[in-house]
Amino acid sequence: LTLCAEDTGWRKQEGRLVSSRTDAAARLVLTLPQKGTLALDFVSLFPEDTFMGRRNGMRKDIALKIKDMKPKFMRFPGGCLVHDGSLDPEARNSMYRWKNTIGPAEERPARRNSWGYNQTLGLGFFEYFQFCEDIGADPLPVVAAGVPCQNSGIGGPSHHSKDFVTANGQQGGIPMEEMGQYIQDVLDLIEYANGDAKTTRWGRERAKAGHPEPFNLKYIGLGNEDLITPVFEERFTMIFKAIKEKYPEIQVVGPSGP
Secondary structure (H helix, E strand, C coil), rough: CCCCCCCCCCCCCCCCCCCCCCCCCCCCCCCCCCCHHHHHHHCCCCCCCCCHHHCCCCCCHHHHHHHHHHCCCCCCCCCHCCCEEECCCCCCCCCEEEEEHHCCHHHCEECCCCCCEEEECCCCCHHHHHHHHHHHCCEEEHHHCCCCCCCCCCCCCCCCCHHHHHHHHHCCCCCHHHHHHHHHHHHHHHHHHHHCCCHHHHHHHHHHHHCCCCCCCCCEECCCCCCCHHHHHHHHHHHHHHHHHCCCCCCCCCCCCC
């Protein structure tokens, strides 16, 4: 990789690294030929031979094992992952927002989850949809039901106290004045998956990523292991009704409690 000494802004650099031997304890070390400062913002290392040859693709051996299971569906991006973190959409540890996971990988805002580690979001909703298609599984994306994880108190998961519902914020929920926008984000996800590439905004975004044809989404998950509280029920019902009104053919999969 060649860097100009005069660079003062961010520049995307790509290169091919070839190892001379196998070492299970190997580390990647960057050195400068002369005194200076090098700032790194987003680093991504991938084998050249990914599953299906996808850029930013899955690890081939694991992907093949999943494919060989012939799953009928795949739920993503996970469970508690979708509703952990802060309710503030601008916070670094914000609740998982699918729109932050599409577009060029280096432009996706990183997040710090409740398990205490950083996610680049290089594996995002487009990659998940594409992987489902590659293995012949129906995609089942999951979004939060408007409430955070009952264990996502400030500073990450905390031990269950006698009154852990109050202690950890499950009763907080997305403020009602923000629910309209949140519901729109959920509807936009369905449009991203199924919308026409020429006539819909989010269908065009999918096409820009290299997939003009719809992903044929049939299901959407709403919530994960949530306590069935009045705060949850109110927000879940709002999102459910909005989905059914605009996309009656979409089946909503909900939680049955922790």
